[in-house]
Structures are given as C-alpha cells and as structure tokens.
Amino acid sequence: MSPREEIDDSSAPLIEHLAELRTRLIRSVIAFLIGIVLAFIVAEPILQFLLEPIEASLRELGDPSPTMQYTSPQEYLFTLFRISMVFGFALAFPVIGFQMWRFVAPGLYRQEKNAFLPFMIASPVMFLLGASFAHFVVTPLAMAFFLGFADVPSIIADLMTGLVSSEDLPGAVATAPDTSEGIRITFFGKVNESLDITLKFIIAFGLCFQLPVLLTLMGKAGLVSSGGLKSVRKYAVVGILILAALVTPPDVMTQLILFVVVYGLYEISIQLVSWVEKKREAALRAEGLWFDDEDEADTDVDDPLTDAAENKGKS
Numbered sequence: 484m485s486p487r488e489e490i491d492d493s494s495a496p497l498i499e500h501l502a503e504l505r506t507r508l509i510r511s512v513i514a515f516l517i518g519i520v521l522a523f524i525v526a527e528p529i530l531q532f533l534l535e536p537i538e539a540s541l542r543e544l545g546d547p548s549p550t551m552q553y554t555s556p557q558e559y560l561f562t563l564f565r566i567s568m569v570f571g572f573a574l575a576f577p578v579i580g581f582q583m584w585r586f587v588a589p590g591l592y593r594q595e596k597n598a599f600l601p602f603m604i605a606s607p608v609m610f611l612l613g614a615s616f617a618h619f620v621v622t623p624l625a626m627a628f629f630l631g632f633a634d635v636p637s638i639i640a641d642l643m644t645g646l647v648s649s650e651d652l653p654g655a656v657a658t659a660p661d662t663s664e665g666i667r668i669t670f671f672g673k674v675n676e677s678l679d680i681t682l683k684f685i686i687a688f689g690l691c692f693q694l695p696v697l698l699t700l701m702g703k704a705g706l707v708s709s710g711g712l713k714s715v716r717k718y719a720v721v722g723i724l725i726l727a728a729l730v731t732p733p734d735v736m737t738q739l740i741l742f743v744v745v746y747g748l749y750e751i752s753i754q755l756v757s758w759v760e761k762k763r764e765a766a767l768r769a770e771g772l773w774f775d776d777e778d779e780a781d782t783d784v785d786d787p788l789t790d791a792a793e794n795k796g797k798s
Contacts, residue, residue, distance in 0.1 A: 507582040514578035518571030526563040533681045540626040551672040562675045602700050613692030617684040624737050687730040691745050695752045702756035709757035
C-alpha cells in the first residue's frame, strides 16, 4: 500500500466522526429552535411567574396594583424572546444531552459509561434545584431589600390626585406626604431590567448547585480527593465569600444565605468524593489489587536474622 493510500485510509475515521458530530449538532439545533417556539407560546405566563417576587414585594409595601413599564416599542417583544431562548434551551436540553451522549459514548469503556451517565442526569436536576431556590427564596429577599428604599408610585399618585385620602389608607401605607422641596424618587420598574436581575439569580444559583456534581465527577476521575478538599477548606470559605459578594445584592442576609448553601454543597461534595474513594477501594480489594501503605512499608523493612546471616557470610 502506498503512503498516499495509508493517509486516505487514516482520514476516513476522522471524516466519519465529523459527519457524526454534524448530525448531532443539527439535531440539537433543531430541538433548540422547537424549544424556543414552544417557550414563546407561553412566554407571557413565564414572565408573570418570574416577576412574582417583585409583585409580592410591591404589595407588601402597600401598592394594591403593581405595574411595570417598557420604554421602547421593541423592548417587550425582545424580553419575551429572551425568555423563550432561556426556557427553550431548558426544554431542549434532554435532546441536546442525549445527542452529545450518543456522540461520546462509543469512545468510552463500559465502566466509564456507567460513571458518566448518572452525572448527566444529576446535572439538570441540581440546576433545577438551584434555580428553584433562587426564585422562591433568594429573589424575594433581594427584591424586598431593593424596593424597601423606593416609594410606591400608585399610592403616591392617588394621594396627590385626591382619589384617596390618607385616612382611607393604613398607617404604614400613608407615608408619602406632599413636599414643596426636592424631587420625589419613586420606583417605575422596567420589565427587561427586572427580568435581568431574576435571571441572573437563577443562573448563578443553578451553576452553584453544580458543585457536588462537578467535584464528584472529578473525584471519580481521580483529579481530586476528599483529603485534598478538606485541606483547602479555608481557601474554599474565602472563595465562597467572594462569590456571595459578587452574585448577590449588598444585603448581608442574602449573602449569608448563599454562603451557607454553597458551603453546605462543598461539604456534601467532600462526603460524596469520600464515598467514591471507599467504593473504589472496595472494588480493588475484591480484585486483590489494593495494597495498604502499611503493607507496602512492611515489605521494605529488613529482617534482622537475614541481615545477621548476610553479615556472617561476608565475614
């Protein structure tokens, strides 16, 4: 066979892999587009669901009919399209994950498939838990903190126009007296900016909840150990504190919640990596391939009787 033919034969598997990758990517893109269309159909209810923490905070501040605004003709449509992209990807993720799995699975051993597949299932589940925690716990706290500094616009308007009187309102609500000096600063929320805060919390906490999945997978691959994670625990605390300061508002309570949650996930990761190590050790012991450090040290210790016999022979 000529060198030219050998090159052509060796390039055939690469071309097949590229063709396979193209097919998987095309199917993933089609699933993503279908997910966008399906999500766009229900984008308005999803938007209402995402803005519920702001609505609840405004009602607690005394606004009986919370409203939000958009300041450009295309803003609301682009907001719905943004929601469609995020939730469309979430809908298409099972298909995308399956396509990627079918592409990499033929190159994995059976034990590698058994190790990798559970993590592909656990990853979206943990992301969903993190997103739910962000929406139902963190976002309401953050919105209550931010909106606590703002006046309630509808109540102010009713008071100033005389539609209601201060005697008709609860004492906690009638806190906007007329003023002849300065400018009154009130909250008129924009849809896209409020949605941006909510989505940032959801993505940030969803990614933080991937910590046990990532560290356990690295532990199964032998890249990290439970002892190593314990030894850098103090550095992890500092890193988590910095993360809490970056992804949360300047609210001590919200930062504390994020720190407690992420640090708890770090400790859970240590236990999961330790469980993986014990399981690996048990499997190696069953095959007779595990040697304790003490046993290896004993094999290196010289026998006194043997040393004496060797010295007598030399003399």
